Amino acid sequence: MAASGVPRGSSAPLRAAATGVPRGSSAPLRAAPAGVSRGSSAPLPAAPGRTERVEHHRERFGTFLEIEIGPLEEELARQDVGTPFNPHLDEAGRMHPAVWEARREAQRRSAAAGLYAPHVPGAHGPRFTRPEMQHVEEFVYHRSGLGLGLAALAWTEGPNDAVEYCTPAAREHWVDPLKRAEITAAFANTEPSVGTDVLAISTHARRDGDDWILDGHKAWITNAHFCDVIQVTAVTEPGAGTRSLTMFLVDANAPGVTRGRDIPTMLDDGLTGELHFDGVRIPAEDVVGEPGDGFALAMTWINWRRMIRGGMCAGWGQWLLERAVDRARTRTVGGRPIAEQQVVAHMLADMDADVYTARAASLQLQVDLEALPGGPAAVPLDPAGPRLMSLLKVVNDEAFFRVADRAMQVHGGAGLRKGSPEEKLFRIARNLKIPAGTDEIQRNAIARGLLR
Ligand SMILES: Cc1cc2nc3c(=O)[nH]c(=O)nc-3n(C[C@H](O)[C@H](O)[C@H](O)COP(=O)(O)OP(=O)(O)OC[C@H]3O[C@@H](n4cnc5c(N)ncnc54)[C@H](O)[C@@H]3O)c2cc1C
Structure with missing residues (x-):
């Protein structure tokens, strides 16, 4: 018996069986993808979403x-x-x-x-x-x-996707101006002693007539220094688990809001800071969604940040790869371009493999997320969603970290020079593994999705 399972010497056509094309037929053995005639200059079918x-x-x-x-x-x-x-x-x-x-x-x-x-x-x-x-x-x-x-x-x-759940009044006051870029927002969930464990936050809000009164302290907030409106998560029903939080749109210049100190990070961009809320009055119209939706809405915002990793890492990764190829061609050592050193060429190949596979996986994940009942920003999100979101984040964070690391290595000392694109993107790549949920937390969500 031949390995293919076709008896030796049998008159059965050896390949036609697989393709359905009888031997000797003039039809091509492998059909071209729909819409593409062989040898023609017609473009290949577009990638999903390339509308x-x-x-x-x-x-x-x-x-x-x-x-x-x-x-x-x-x-x-x-x-x-x-x-x-x-x-x-x-x-x-x-x-x-x-x-x-x-x-x-x-x-x-x-x-x-x-x-x-x-x-x-x-x-x-x-x-x-x-x-x-x-x-x-x-x-x-x-x-x-x-x-x-x-x-x-x-x-x-x-x-962002989360503020789409606002009231008509808040849409006019906050969300439409955000879309016109007249104002900017910050998302304030993390606190000095609580990051990963979102349901353990202590910032809280209580009702006062139709209004709410907010007290608490947030930290590690991007755009704390400059924002006009803050999406704040606060406890409104202690002990109610995933229904214990509510999201509010808070006027960043309202009485009782104080912008705290800058928290310098390795990003060195002067954008991360603290926010204090001391008896801040919030009108009922600035509740996002319903009271109790805060945890799901926080996840909606965080998932948006996870989903953008696909395009961000493909774009920056490709940019770093092109710069590394250029450097390998033009940097000479001992009179020869370093690209001629196989170890250097292989670093370029590994970068290419990472960019290509992360991009392709991300695109498929975006297709799968878009196909979820209610879509990727549904509240609540379809139970199949968290695993896909986390796969998207972890695949990109890790591939991009390797790409940024190799980009630096190909550049040698020049890659370490402060202010060089390689040095800055290496710091960004390292940072990506922590905000929007650490990569350990992504693995927890992926495993939960597999085992549910
Ligand atoms: C530059 C920057 C910008 C940020 N911007 C914002 C922002 O705009 N808004 C906002 O709200 N927050 C923001 N953050 C906060 C960020 O979301 C948190 O830092 C992140 O969620 C991790 O929380 P943590 O730092 O408290 O780490 P911790 O929760 O203390 O975690 C420490 C370590 O323990 C691990 N760990 C914790 N719990 C578990 C568990 N259950 N299973 C496995 N491992 C676990 C973590 O993976 C991590 O490795 C920002 C942070 C940075 C650095």
């Missing part, structure tokens, strides 16, 4: 970067206040106000051009799906590198 509106968005974003962002970057460079990703800090350790203002101007221009927040409905028409967003995010991260252009696509300070 016409995505192509259009990417094209317009590219033009926007040149026409609108380029001059802003030049103006920033003239001021000697650092760069968007390596800003000088003010005396309180916060991002230099001129850098912050350049980012804000990039956001306002982007919103006016209809480019800022395609991930949420109503900012620039119907929302883009997650596979579509991965292509947009990858494009923006790849093309912008560490430039000002990144601020032009809504980041943690922008509109």
